[in-house]
Amino acid sequence: MSLFVLSPDVAAAKEAGTPIVALESTIITHGMPYPQNVEVARRVEATVRAEGAVPATIAVLNGVLHIGLTDAELEQLATAKDVMKVSRADMPVCMAAGRNGATTVAATMIAADLAGISVFATGGIGGVHKGAEESFDVSADLLELAATPVTVVAAGAKAILDIPKTLEVLETHGVPVIAYGQDAFPAFWSAGSDLAAPLRLDTAEEIAAAHAMRGRMGLPGGQLVANPIPAADEIPAADLAPIIAQATAEADAQGVTGKGVTPFLLGRIFELTEGRSLEANIALVLNNAKLAAQIAARLNNMAG
DSSP states (O other): OOSEEEOHHHHHHHHHTOOEEEEOSHHHHTSSOTTHHHHHHHHHHHHHHHTTOEEEEEEEETTEEEESOOHHHHHHHHHOSSOEEEOTTTHHHHHHTTOOEEEOHHHHHHHHHHTTOOEEEOSOBOOBOTTHHHHOOBOHHHHHHHHSOOEEEESSBOTTSOHHHHHHHHHHTTOOEEEESSSBOOBTTBSOOSSBOSEEEOSHHHHHHHHHHHHHHTOOSOEEEEOOOOGGGOOOHHHHHHHHHHHHHHHHHTTOOGGGHHHHHHHHHHHHTTTHHHHHHHHHHHHHHHHHHHHHHHHHHHHO
């Protein structure tokens, strides 16, 4: 019995040798309300298609791991209740129990690799949470990047995290962190930061070549491509810093911990920016989907 099923579009793309881009599903179930969630998911898929690639949105439906969703399945996921947010630890439990699950960065990477998909577009990766020296709260996304050979295109790590420590953990585990077209590491809602990116590449072709070279050398793990949000859509870091500080202080005061921290902070930042943070989030996801499709196409050309 297969571990996963391919959507008709993804199966046809595999057969034809068309480039494929993996997409996560937590943005649908845990990122925004219905029907905005399914509308944004369709826009992200359309962006991938516009670049000549096929989108493969990944989720668990009734215990079955789906690599690519039909429009009806996308709608089903967007309206489902009690959907698990699954990572490496709990995706097998979700599948074995016949539950519905939305995939995080780590789970999407695992599923993409199982299906032979090399490129994945998301919004931002998880990372090291502030105060991790006491809480040990470090996202499984970072260790997945060190283990699973998928190139992940993101707008950096979420700005609510401890970005310097996140970069240190990635360096320790040998993960290439590549800024696209700039020297600074992007800060999710903001195009730049005061942190230098470890590596810089300026074209999709160079990124694809680096991915292929890691494979030839037999190195484990993937690449993190940090793609800055378009300048027209960003919220300047100076504007965001006091808002993030306020939201973080409120989370501490209310005793929010563990998996509850990120949704609390994102919710408060949405309120404090009067919705601008969500608009920026949508813009950066679309931008990442476009670059990921271009990288997937270059990788296909190298393999062909």
